[in-house]
Amino acid sequence: MKLVYTHQSLIMVAQAKSSLDQLSIRCVIHNEYASGAMGELAPIDIWPELFVLHDRDEERARIALSYVSADSAAPEWSCKACSSLNPATFDTCWHCAADQCLPA
Numbered sequence: 408m409k410l411v412y413t414h415q416s417l418i419m420v421a422q423a424k425s426s427l428d429q430l431s432i433r434c435v436i437h438n439e440y441a442s443g444a445m446g447e448l449a450p451i452d453i454w455p456e457l458f459v460l461h462d463r464d465e466e467r468a469r470i471a472l473s474y475v476s477a478d479s480a481a482p483e484w485s486c487k488a489c490s491s492l493n494p495a496t497f498d499t500c501w502h503c504a505a506d507q508c509l510p511a
C-alpha cells in the first residue's frame with residue numbers, strides 16, 4: 408500500500424477517493440474517524456489518509472489527484488489588511504472586503 412493523499416478534512420480525502428474509484432484504482436481511507444466532528448481541525452498525525460492498495464497504482468493515483476487538488480484544495484490566503492483566512496475561491500476578504508492582491 409502507498410499513501411497518495413492526506414488532508415485535514417475528511418471531505419477532501421473522500422473526494423480524492425471517489426476520483427480514484429472512478430479510475431478503478433483500488434484505495435482505502437485510514438484514520439477516517441480520527442478527526443472527530445466534520446470540519447474540526449485535527450493534529451496532523453491523525454489526518455485522514457488515502458492509500459492505494461497496489462503500489463503500481465501510486466503514480467497514476469498521484470497524477471489523478473494533482474488535478475483534484477488543483478481544483479478544490481488551492482491554498483487559503485490570508486488578508487493583508489485584517490489577517491483573516493480566506494478560501495482560495497474568494498477574490499476579496501470575507502471579513503473586510505479588501506482585495507486579495509492588496510499590496511503589503
Ligand SMILES: [Zn+2]
Pocket residue numbers: 486487488489490491500501502503504505
Ligand atoms: Zn480582511
